[in-house]
Amino acid sequence: MKVSLKQVLLTTLAATVLFAGNVYAGTTYDKVKNDGTVNVGLMYNSIPAAFFNEKNEWVGFDIDIATEVVKRIGTYMEKDLTINKVKVNNKTRISFLTSDRIDLSVANMTHKRERDKTIDFSITYFFDGQKIMTKKGKYSDPKDLVGKRVCAMQGTTSEKNLVNLLKSLGDENAEKNVISFQTAPDCFLALAQGKVEAWSTDSTILLGFAAKQAGMFELIGDFISDEPYGMGLPEDDSKWRDAVNFAIQDLWTDGTYMEIYNKWYGPDTPYYFPMTAKIEMWP
Structure with missing residues (x-):
């Protein structure tokens, strides 16, 4: 049977697309470990959670917490991970998760049952x-x-x-x-x-x-x-959710969480907000 050049090219293209689509098939955890980057959705105009300061630096409580969570997950993986900060707002923070544009949303998001129909959440990481x-x-x-x-x-x-x-x-x-x-x-x-x-x-x-x-x-x-704020996560992805939850708990256990909290919400800040609860801990 005679095969045209066009057919060969189309077959090759289809195989390439299929291969590319399967490279990261599996959990978010595996994808992150493979490419070494965590795409994190963050607010950019929410003071003092995540905002740009007078030096145009992206700073805030959520920025610091997200950075530490990514660092801890990298430790579990025995790999240095890079955090890629992605701007989100009230409308995009969920859609970016469901469309795989981000792996994690740390963006003033209250854990609600209605939202849990579409995405998953970490344990509560902030109490407001x-x-x-x-x-x-x-x-x-x-x-x-x-x-x-x-x-x-x-x-x-x-x-x-x-x-x-x-x-x-x-x-x-x-x-x-x-x-x-x-x-x-x-x-x-x-x-x-x-x-x-x-x-x-x-x-x-x-x-x-x-x-x-x-x-x-x-x-x-x-x-x-x-x-109660939770970190937004892709739906039905337990391995990734566990990694995020373990990181939050470890930050609390070793005191890093409260160091970051007091930096942004402590009595010596303009945003004083006393801590009235504690992170859920698992034995």
Whole structure:
């Protein structure tokens, strides 16, 4: 049978594509060990978790924790791993995981059952709660915000929690009065300019932005909700999930976690947030 050059090329191309697709078939753990790089999704405008400082350096609590987690996983593998930082936001941090653009998401992500239908989570690595921030001295209680415009970040659990809170306080137009913005800086600017009367999200994010203009803003009321942060992981990938969990626990055990925590949230920082819980430990 006579085979044309075109058929030969097509067959070769198909085999090449098939081979390339199978090179990293298997777990994320094996892929990382093979290429020596962990693609980590991180926020870039969330102070003090992950942001660019005045020197344009990408810094923050999540940056330091993610770097240490990658380092520990490399130790388990007996290999030096490189962390490749990838910018994500509230909308992309999950889709980047499901599309294999990142291996790990360390991005202010509350572990929710709804999210767990799509991705997996590590054990809780940070303990936060949602609060409300207003201009200093203007309001003292969340009930004072009934009927007022209040900001939340679009697509977050904070947005849903805020609507539910205002409804419980008697705001019949809560869904209309909760104004959604894409990013934390957008919300902060809207509050500073008086376009909204308050902003509600995780308290450490609010503390970070309030510190930019010390004395002008304050957090009011009790916590609206608990917000346990987990590191987002690819679905059904237990070997990789175990490696991440072991790294978090080892950071806690040897004191590295609290060193990083106090660097960003300790009493000598503008973002003081006392530690009230501890990392889940396995014997």
